[in-house]
Amino acid sequence: MRLSSITALLVAGLTAMAADCNRADYFKPGAYNLYMPFRGNSINCQLAQGNNSDAVKALQTQLNLCYGSKLDVDGDFGGKTKTALKAAQKAAGADDDGIYGPETRSRIKFGLYFNGNPNDKVCKKLSDW
Numbered sequence: 001m002r003l004s005s006i007t008a009l010l011v012a013g014l015t016a017m018a019a020d021c022n023r024a025d026y027f028k029p030g031a032y033n034l035y036m037p038f039r040g041n042s043i044n045c046q047l048a049q050g051n052n053s054d055a056v057k058a059l060q061t062q063l064n065l066c067y068g069s070k071l072d073v074d075g076d077f078g079g080k081t082k083t084a085l086k087a088a089q090k091a092a093g094a095d096d097d098g099i100y101g102p103e104t105r106s107r108i109k110f111g112l113y114f115n116g117n118p119n120d121k122v123c124k125k126l127s128d129w
C-alpha cells in the first residue's frame, strides 16, 4: 500500500473518531439515567466551540449540575461553554483544551438529581456510576 493511501486511511480514521455528538439521551450504566451527549446510540463523540445541538444542551446541563457553571442551556457551544468546560477539565485533571471528547468524558463527573430533588444531587465519574 502506498504511503498516501495509508495517510488517507489514518486521516479518515481520525475524522471518524472525532465525529460530533448530535443528540442527547440517557445513559444507563447500571440503574441510573445520566443525561449525556450522544451520536447515534454511542456516547463516543466530540463537541467543540461552534457546535449547536441537543448534545451541547446535555453537556451544559452536566456542567451546571456537577461543576457549578451557570450556563444557559441553549445548545449553543460558545465562549462561555468553552470556558466552563475548560474549568471542569482542569478540576478533573484532563487536558483543558475546551473540547469534549473521550478523554474528557472519562475524567469529568456526570450527575443526576435523585427523585428530581435539587438538594439530592450526585456527581461521579462515569466509571464510578
Ligand SMILES: *[C@@H]1O[C@H](CO)[C@@H](O)[C@H](O)[C@H]1NC(C)=O
Pocket: 020, 047, 048, 049, 050, 051, 052
Ligand atoms: C462542531 O465543531 C467543530 C469544531 O469547531 C466543527 O469542525 C464541526 O463542523 C462542528 N459540527 C457541527 C455539526 O456544527
